[in-house]
Amino acid sequence: MTTTPTAHDTAPAASGGGWRAPAAAGTTVILWASAFVSIRSAGEAYSPGALALGRLLAGTLTLGAILLVRREGLPSRAAWPGVIGSGLLWFGLYMVVLNWGEQQVDAGTAAMIVNVGPILMALLGAWLLGEGLPRRLLTGMAVSFAGAVVVGLSMSGHGSSSVLGVLLCLLAALAYAGGVVIQKPALRHGSPLQITTFGCLIGTVACLPFTGVLVSEAADAPVSATLNMIYLGVFPTALAFTTWAYALARTTAGRMGATTYAVPAVVVLMSWLLLDEVPAPLTVVGGLICLAGVAVSRTRARSRGAVDGPAVAADPPEGGLR
Structure with a gap:
């Protein structure tokens, strides 16, 4: 039986509601x-x-x-074309190939390659969804990706990666971006x-x-x-x-993808607290760079609406996710 979602569930981005979307x-x-x-x-x-x-x-x-x-x-x-497509790409293909890829390459290499996903997400969102590419988003993603590379280099082993593993992680990044x-x-x-x-x-x-x-x-x-x-x-x-x-549902795919660059920094902190794995200084620096990039990508220009207009228009107003 098909039921119509409630107004609360399908409210447009404009009613994203204060703290809920950021939370x-x-x-x-x-x-x-x-x-x-x-x-x-x-x-x-x-x-x-x-x-x-x-x-x-x-x-x-x-x-x-x-x-x-x-x-x-x-x-x-x-909704079903999107449900089926994301189910096959993101829930199915992504999880299998990422698990497989991480058995073929070290964690640092996997992290660097998979973090191409948010960049692909922003590009696909601009191309297919007309979301635009505001300069602050691009700048923030570039900074965060640099941080992810630093984290990856600090965690990478020597001689433990394979071509198959690199290709699998790249496929995981493509499936992740396409699914979103x-x-x-x-x-x-x-x-x-x-x-x-x-x-x-x-x-x-x-x-x-x-x-x-x-x-x-x-x-x-x-x-x-x-x-x-x-x-x-x-x-x-x-x-x-x-x-x-x-x-x-309350922001653009590009901005949501940029938000995931906070994950490496949180992983470093959790490993430190829960597994007693003291991170290397370079790892900490990379995590802080990731967070700085996320902060840049979540802000909006105040007086450049003409420059960033298409993407800003796609975002929610002040109450939504930023």
């Missing part, structure tokens, strides 16, 4: 950063496809239960919860060929690895992808 974006950043800690544990016991399927199953069950409680039903027919840009128009026709739930379901269906591997590996995996896989599904997937969709 949603911040929640996404923190939970996606925490995923790196959990993937480290779960990835030791589960292969890339099995880990992706287990994570997506946990996410789909969580989201489905919330959707039933809220009685939101299905999004409108116009495809998802954004769908948010006009359904609530963030609806779009995320059915996108996650599509990704789960795409990963079903890994069912046998998941069952086999789950029988031998330590409890901690399985719990980390479930955590990945419930929080960095179900919750974080929903808060991402909520914030994305």
